[in-house]
Amino acid sequence: MRAAEHLARFVTDLDFAAIPTRARDYAKLSLLDTLGIALAGYHEPSTHAARCLALQHGGDPQATLLVHGRKVPAPQAALVNGTASFSHNFTDTTLSCVIHGGPVIIPAALAMGEITGASGADVLTAIVAGYEVMTRVGNAINAGSARMSHHRKGYHPTGTCGVFGAAAVAAKLLGLSAETTCHSLGIAGSFAAGLSESLIDGTDTWRAHGGFAAQNGITSTLLAREGLTGPTGVFDGQRGFCTAFTDGHYDASALERHRDDALLILDTAFKLHNTAHVWALPLDALAALRQQHHFTVADVDEMIVTFPQTWTAIMDDPSGATYAPVSYAQATNNLRYCLAAGLHDGKVYVEQFDDVHLHNAAILETAKRVTPRPDADLGRIFETSDKATTHLEVILKSGTHYQLQVDYPRGSPQNPATAAELEAKFDALSASVLPSEQLTRLKARLFTLEDEANLDAIMTCTMSSGH
Incomplete structure (x- = not known):
């Protein structure tokens, strides 16, 4: 058959x-x-x-x-x-x-x-x-x-x-x-x-x-x-x-x-998050670290995102060099912009991709401080399991480092959203x-x-x- x-x-x-x-x-x-x-x-x-x-x-x-x-x-x-x-x-x-x-x-x-x-x-x-x-x-x-x-x-x-x-x-x-x-x-x-x-x-x-x-x-x-x-x-x-x-x-x-x-x-x-699903993991990590440590935009010197190399296939710029996307489609798939917008606004929803946000000098300046690090080992894990392991390191201007690893995005079957959360989204x-x-x-x-x-x-x- x-x-x-x-x-x-x-x-x-x-x-x-x-x-x-x-x-x-x-x-x-x-x-x-x-x-x-x-x-x-x-x-x-x-x-x-x-x-x-x-x-x-x-x-x-x-x-x-x-x-x-x-x-x-x-x-x-x-x-x-x-x-x-x-x-x-x-x-x-x-x-x-x-x-x-x-x-x-x-x-x-x-x-x-x-x-x-x-x-x-x-x-x-x-x-x-x-x-x-x-x-x-x-x-x-x-x-x-x-x-x-x-x-x-x-x-x-x-x-x-x-x-x-x-x-x-x-x-x-x-x-x-x-x-x-x-x-x-x-x-x-x-x-x-x-x-x-x-x-x-x-x-x-x-x-x-x-x-x-x-x-x-x-x-x-x-x-x-x-x-x-x-x-x-x-x-x-x-x-x-x-x-x-x-x-x-x-x-x-x-x-x-x-x-x-x-x-x-x-x-x-x-x-x-209104973004490519793979970028939900560093956004989840950022939200958790901010809730725990209460740092602000002004405190952050650099954010380093280590993620499966496989994901470069869906990045708007596989090299990771672009931090200033010029359109909605590019922005929602741009790791650096999404993480910067999430740091500034505390969320990545529809309005974070309007023209005002896409041309916001402060957000774009923060996006410059996001460092993407595709990782071949994490890519192999993703290719052979259901884990989408991503690591976020936030380095403050004071020299303090905060780190968090996320294996499954919020809303996934392994880390499910509640019906109330989805109703609030609706x-x-x-x-x-x-x-x-x-x-x-x-x-x-x-x-x-x-x-x-x-x-x-x-x-x-x-x-x-x-x-």
Whole structure:
């Protein structure tokens, strides 16, 4: 049996009753987390561009555009809402392969949930299935012995791997057979795309990668339903995804799920800092050291960050020389800027990347005093385990040294955030977009999603009365 057939069988066979409570809770938290980011991203230029295109195209009113409220065809809704969900670098992450499931899986599930009239339990099941497929594909080509090789070739795995997860979501909610689901995955392989160059030059394309993957995964599945066939060797064939998208280092066995394996949605890490997830570790260390020792910006002479060398693959400047990024995309992936902003403001949220902050002379001066030290030994640990060990040393002008090592970022499964912390994040991101009482109703329905007969009430809670 080919890998695509294994994945299709998993998607078809997955039943809500068999999903552990903890995995259901993770799916709800992913919904909450992703919707908060999407609401905050409503006014971003990237979201505006996608929304304008969807409204210009028109078509059957199938699925809701968040905040705006207009209904458009499901693939278009997934594009717009997925782009909004990736408008900030606050999205959840699976650290084993560094992919972001939320901005792909959640928009696909909402769009297809509406078009099929699915129950809340069915939507949760599809979300779990989508995370499973997307993460297995990511683990096959960007984890273990292949750790970050997909990144180093210039791909953005949220786009390349996400399309398969979105196809799985759509197939599950449409109730397709295993054979047709396999075809949808085969078709999705020809939609797999996403380059990380925009993260280097600061343009916006990366923000649309979640939307592209969600849209194209749905399109693949709708085509399969109408009779288009796709290759069963899409992953492990001679010219399949694993061969075409890697340098030859991949683990096809990661595509298969063994009987006692935990569901991979449980590997999701939620961000508490609006930055590349790998830079959450030194930010966590900085917050802990400041709380313990009460030093100020004026006290600090240098901050030295020692981190896995593997991570240079996602830095906006792999040399670490840049301390003054010129755009949002560059800044959220720039270690020196993020640590400096965190020291000055005590947090790294959305506002730390506005034009005022990016041109703040004091923050940029502090960024000069951040020294990145990629470490090959820590890189090998990261490549062979689930540890993302990072060491922060803060040297004060007085000569005092403070040091702290962090192995897992706050919000990861090994160092989990509380539901209250994630709810506070949602509140902070969405407060300026929708009325508080409406957001309260939305949260209540999300936390009891399995009791919803359909998504109508939830989607109503995401609409602004101003449209």
